[in-house]
Amino acid sequence: xxxxxxxxxxxxxxxxxxxxxxxxxxxxxxxxxxxxxxxxxxxxxxxxxxxxxxxxxxxxxxxxxxxxxxxxxxxxxxxxxxxxxxxxxxxxxxxxxxxxxxxxxxxxxxxxxxxxxxxxxxxxxxxxxxxxxxxxxxxxxxxxxxxxxxxxxxxxxxxxxxxxxxxxxxxxxxxxxxxxxxxxxxxxxxxxxxxxxxxxxxxxxxxxxxxxxxxxxxxxxxxxxxxxxxxxxxxxxxxxxxxxxxxxxxxxxxxxxxxxxxxxxxxxxxxxxxxxxxxxxxxxxxxxxxxxxxxxxxxxxxxxxxxxxxxxxxxxxxxxxxxxxxxxxxxxxxxxxxxxxxxxxxxxxxxxxxxxxxxxxxxxxxxxxxxxxxxxxxxxxxxxxxxxxxxxxxxxxxxxxxxxxxxxxxxxxxxxxxxxxxxxxxxxxxxxxxxxxxxxxxxxxxxxxxxxxxxxxxxxxxxxxxxxxxxxxxxxxxxxxxxxxxxxxxxxxxxxxxxxxxxxxxxxxxxxxxxxxxxxxxxxxxxxxxxxxxxxxxxxxxxxxxxxxxxxxxxxxxxxxxxxxxxxxxxxxxxxxxxxxxxxxxxxxxxxxxxxxx
Amino acid sequence: xxxxxxxxxxxxxxxxxxxxxxxxxxxxxxxxxxxxxxxxxxxxxxxxxxxxxxxxxxxxxxxxxxxxxxxxxxxxxxxxxxxxxxxxxxxxxxxxxxxxxxxxxxxxxxxxxxxxxxxxxxxxxxxxxxxxxxxxxxxxxxxxxxxxxxxxxxxxxxxxxxxxxxxxxxxxxxxxxxxxxxxxxxxxxxxxxxxx
Numbered sequence: 001x002x003x004x005x006x007x008x009x010x011x012x013x014x015x016x017x018x019x020x021x022x023x024x025x026x027x028x029x030x031x032x033x034x035x036x037x038x039x040x041x042x043x044x045x046x047x048x049x050x051x052x053x054x055x056x057x058x059x060x061x062x063x064x065x066x067x068x069x070x071x072x073x074x075x076x077x078x079x080x081x082x083x084x085x086x087x088x089x090x091x092x093x094x095x096x097x098x099x100x101x102x103x104x105x106x107x108x109x110x111x112x113x114x115x116x117x118x119x120x121x122x123x124x125x126x127x128x129x130x131x132x133x134x135x136x137x138x139x140x141x142x143x144x145x146x147x148x149x150x151x152x153x154x155x156x157x158x159x160x161x162x163x164x165x166x167x168x169x170x171x172x173x174x175x176x177x178x179x180x181x182x183x184x185x186x187x188x189x190x191x192x193x194x195x196x197x198x199x200x201x202x203x204x205x206x207x208x209x210x211x212x213x214x215x216x217x218x219x220x221x222x223x224x225x226x227x228x229x230x231x232x233x234x235x236x237x238x239x240x241x242x243x244x245x246x247x248x249x250x251x252x253x254x255x256x257x258x259x260x261x262x263x264x265x266x267x268x269x270x271x272x273x274x275x276x277x278x279x280x281x282x283x284x285x286x287x288x289x290x291x292x293x294x295x296x297x298x299x300x301x302x303x304x305x306x307x308x309x310x311x312x313x314x315x316x317x318x319x320x321x322x323x324x325x326x327x328x329x330x331x332x333x334x335x336x337x338x339x340x341x342x343x344x345x346x347x348x349x350x351x352x353x354x355x356x357x358x359x360x361x362x363x364x365x366x367x368x369x370x371x372x373x374x375x376x377x378x379x380x381x382x383x384x385x386x387x388x389x390x391x392x393x394x395x396x397x398x399x400x401x402x403x404x405x406x407x408x409x410x411x412x413x414x415x416x417x418x419x420x421x422x423x424x425x426x427x428x429x430x431x432x433x434x435x436x437x438x439x440x441x442x443x444x445x446x447x448x449x450x451x452x453x454x455x456x457x458x459x460x461x462x463x464x465x466x467x468x469x470x471x472x473x474x475x476x477x478x479x480x481x482x483x484x485x486x487x488x489x490x491x492x493x494x495x496x497x498x499x500x501x502x503x504x505x506x507x508x509x510x511x512x513x514x515x516x517x518x519x520x521x522x523x524x525x526x527x528x529x530x531x532x533x534x535x536x537x538x539x540x541x542x543x544x545x546x547x548x549x550x551x552x553x554x555x556x557x558x559x560x561x562x563x564x565x566x567x568x569x570x571x572x573x574x575x576x577x578x579x580x581x582x583x584x585x586x587x588x589x590x591x592x593x594x595x596x597x598x
Numbered sequence: 599x600x601x602x603x604x605x606x607x608x609x610x611x612x613x614x615x616x617x618x619x620x621x622x623x624x625x626x627x628x629x630x631x632x633x634x635x636x637x638x639x640x641x642x643x644x645x646x647x648x649x650x651x652x653x654x655x656x657x658x659x660x661x662x663x664x665x666x667x668x669x670x671x672x673x674x675x676x677x678x679x680x681x682x683x684x685x686x687x688x689x690x691x692x693x694x695x696x697x698x699x700x701x702x703x704x705x706x707x708x709x710x711x712x713x714x715x716x717x718x719x720x721x722x723x724x725x726x727x728x729x730x731x732x733x734x735x736x737x738x739x740x741x742x743x744x745x746x747x748x749x750x751x752x753x754x755x756x757x758x759x760x761x762x763x764x765x766x767x768x769x770x771x772x773x774x775x776x777x778x779x780x781x782x783x784x785x786x787x788x789x790x791x792x793x794x
Contacts, residue, residue: 326690
C-alpha cells in the first residue's frame with residue numbers, strides 16, 4: 001500500500017499506522033524482508049489476495065508461474081539447493097496443496113529448506129467440505145518439518161518469519177503456512193523479522209568439545225580410516241566444504257560421499273573414492289567395509305548406503321556428526337555421536353588436530369592406500385563401449401568432456417533411475433551446490449522443474465537435467481515454464497525406452513518378467529520440444545553424439561536432447577538386496593549374476 | 599581377513615528378492631513413561647501422535663491436559679513400548695518437533711509416581727452388591743453414584759491396581775469402565791527443567 005493510499009484509507013481522527021495492512025500484504029512484505037527474490041507458484045481462488053499483492057510488488061519479487069504445483073515445489077527445491085537459501089512456493093487450497101505434497105516430502109527427506117504458502121478456504125468455511133477445501137495442515141503434518149494454520153491476520157507476519165527460521169535452522173526442511181482467504185483480506189499489524197516467534201526453536205549447532213577431542217584422537221590412531229560424508233556438508237554452507245577439504249588433506253584419509261553429498265569434496269582429487277552405496281564404486285564400498293575408523297559427517301546411514309545393516313562395516317569404530325539428534329543411532333549404532341552443525345564440528349576437529357600436532361600413521365596409511373589402489377584397479381565403472389549404439393555411460397562421459405571445456409559454471413539436476421546413478425558415477429562434481437537430485441524420496445519428475453529453479457537462481461550458468469524418457473514425462477508440462485521465463489535449461493534424455501531401473505531389477509531378480517516397465521507410445525521428443533517453442537535434438541549413433549552436445553550447449557532456450565541409448569544396459573556396480581558392501585557385483589560379473597536368487 | 603569375511607557372508611546368506619535388507623535382529627522390548635511439555639496449540643497432539651503412528655511405534659497409554667494456563671503449555675504423558683533403540687529414537691525425534699518444549703523419560707530419570715483414575719460401573723442386586731462394596735473398600739474405591747441396581751466407583755492408583763479391581767468386578771456385574779490413562783511425576787524436589 002502506498003503512503004498516499006494509506007492516508008486516504010486511515011480514519012481521520014487517528015494518524016495512519018504504517019504497520020497496519022491486510023494479511024496478504026503482510027505475506028509479501030514478510031517474504032521481501034526475508035530476502036525472497038523468486039517465488040514459484042500457481043494461482044487459485046484461495047490465494048487470489050496474495051496474487052493481487054504480487055501484481056502490485058512486481059518490481060520487488062519475481063513470481064514464476066509453473067504448470068503444476070508439484071513443479072513449483074521441485075523448482076523451489078532446485079533454487080534452494082543451488083543457492084543455500086530458502087526456496088519459496090505459493091499454491092492454492094485443495095488440489096494446489098495436495099499436488100505440493102510430493103515436493104514437500106521430497107524436501108523433507110533430502111533436508112531442503114522450503115517455505116510453501118498455501119491458500120485455504122475462509123475460516124468460517126473450514127470443515128464444511130467447501131469448494132477446494134482440504135485439510136492441508138493435517139495432510140502435510142507428516143511430510144513437513146513444521147506447519148501452521150494462521151487464523152489471525154495479526155499473526156501472519158510473525159508466522160512467515162518463524163517459518164523461514166524453522167526451515168533453515170538445524171536440519172533444514174519444508175514448512176507449510178496455510179492461510180485462509182478471509183485472513184488474507186483481514187487487517188492486522190505487521191511485525192518485522194526481529195519479532196520473536198511463538199516458539200523458541202533453537203536447535204543445538206555447536207559441537208561438544210569433549211566428543212570432538214575423542215573423535216580426533218581416534219582418527220589420529222586410525223590405521224584404516226575413511227571419511228563418509230553426506231548432504232549435511234552441503235547444507236552447512238560453502239564454509240563446511242572448505243573445512244572438509246582442509247581436514248581431509250591434513251589427515252590424508254580417503255573420502256567417499258553419499259549421493260546427496262557429491263561436490264562437497266572435489267571429484268578430481270586423488271583422495272576421492274567416488275560415491276558409495278548401492279551403485280557406488282567398488283573402492284568406496286570396500287573401504288567402508290574394511291575400515292577401522294569411520295568418520296561420518298552429515299550423512300544418515302540410509303539403507304541405500306549401508307546395504308545389509310548387520311554386516312555393515314563390522315570392524316570399525318564409528319564417529320557420527322549430525323545436526324539432527326534423531327539421526328544418531330537410528331539405523332547403525334555409532335560409538336562417538338556428535339550433535340553439531342557440520343561446519344562448526346569440522347572447524348573444531350581441525351583445531352584439535354593442529355593444536356595437538358597429530359600426524360596420521362604413515363606406515364598404516366601406505367598399506368591402506370595400497371589396498372585401496374588394488375580395489376581401484378578393478379576399474380569398477382568400466383563398461384563395454386559400442387561403435388554402433390550409444391552406451392548411456394559413454395553419452396555421459398562425452399557430456400562431462402564438453403561441460404568441463406565450457407567456461408560457464410555447470411549445474412546438474414536429474415530425474416530418478418538408472419540415468420541418475422550413471423550421472424552420479426560419470427559426471428564429476430568439484431564444488432558444492434552444483435548437483436540437484438532427489439535422493440531420499442526418489443521422485444521421478446524432479447529434474448526438469450529443479451533445473452528451472454536452479455536456472456532462475458543462476459541465469460548465466462549452464463543447467464542440465466540428465467533425464468530418462470520415463471521420468472521426464474512426469475513433469476513434462478514444465479517445458480512451458482522454461483519457455484515463458486526463457487530459462488535455457490538443457491534436458492539430456494538417455495532414452496532407452498524402458499523404465500531402466502525397474503527393468504534392471506526385473507531382469508536380475510524377477511526372472512526377466514518385464515511387467516509394465518516398457519515405455520510404450522513415447523512422444524517424439526524433438527517435435528515435442530519444437531511444439532512448445534524450444535529446440536529439439538536427437539543423437540542416434542555415437543558419431544552424432546558430440547555434434548549434438550555441442551549444439552545443445554550453444555542454444556539460448558530450453559533444449560531437449562533425445563539420446564537414443566542401448567536398451568538393455570544395466571547400472572553397475574551394484575550391491576544386490578540384502579547384501580553387504582563387500583558383496584557388490586561389477587559389470588563383468590553381471591552375466592554370472594546369481595539368478596537363483598529369484 | 600577379507601576373504602574370511604566374504605566366506606562368512608556368503609554362507610549365512612538368505613535368499614531375498616526385496617530391494618530392502620532383511621529386518622535386523624530384535625532387542626528386548628521395554629516400556630517407558632515419557633512426560634512431554636508442549637506448546638498448547640491446535641494440532642499439537644495430532645503432531646505428537648502422528649509421529650508415533652507414522653513410524654510404527656506403540657503407545658500403551660496417553661494423557662493430556664493444559665497444565666499452565668498462563669504460558670499455555672500442556673503436559674502429555676505417554677507410556678511407549680519399544681526396544682531401547684526405538685525408545686531413544688522416540689525421545690530424540692519428539693525433541694525435534696517445533697512445539698515440543700521438553701521431553702523427560704521418567705523411567706530412566708529416577709523414582710517417579712504413576713497414577714490412573716478410573717470410573718467403574720457395576721450393576722447387580724442382592725448379595726453381589728454387598729460383596730462389591732466390601733472389595734471396593736479394600737481397594738479404597740469410592741462409590742460416587744448409586745442406584746438400587748448399580749454403583750459407579752472412583753478408583754485411583756497404579757495401572758496394576760486398577761486392573762486388579764476391574765478383574766474382581768467382572769463376576770460381580772461389571773458393565774462399564776472409563777480410565778484416564780497414566781499421569782506421572784518424578785519424586786523428590788526435581789523439576790521438569792532439571793537435566794537428565
